[in-house]
Amino acid sequence: MGCFFVLLAGVFPRFALLIVWIARPRMVDAAFDSWIWPLLGIVFLPFATLMYVILYTGGGGLSGSDWFWVVFAGLLDVVHWASSAVSRRQAPGYPGSVQA
Known part of the structure; x- marks a missing residue:
């Protein structure tokens, strides 16, 4: 069930x-x-792209507080990429994995 949730989240x-x-x-x-x-x-x-499209207003672009949400969503994207890279490094059998 956990793998299904991760798949849906991605x-x-x-x-x-x-x-x-x-x-x-x-x-x-x-x-x-x-x-x-x-x-x-x-x-x-x-x-970040989804937030940008949703918050974009025709002609006016994004205001100051809208940029906060786009940057926050971009940080979530970066965290998602980083967490998948870390979990891949810890997987057994992965070349260069760190085993405890």
């Missing part, structure tokens, strides 16, 4: 951004000039 922001992109393409088009930036966001920084 897939959720990518799936949510994809659904927003399909259901409300104007939101994504207003936030980004081309299709490459949201695609890179889905791959590398899904939480």
Whole structure:
């Protein structure tokens, strides 16, 4: 059950951004000039990209407090990448793993 929860947590922001992109393409088009930036966001920084699209207001961009949430989501993305790298290093049989 724990593995299923981790799988859902890793897939959720990518799936949510994809659904927003399909259901409300104007939101994504207003936030980004081309299709490459949201695609890179889905791959590398899904939480931050999702927050940016949701908080972006047409013409005005993001205000000061909105940037806090985007940066916070970016930190969550970085923590997610780092935790998966650490857990991979501790896996038995992984080359270079640290065994106690």
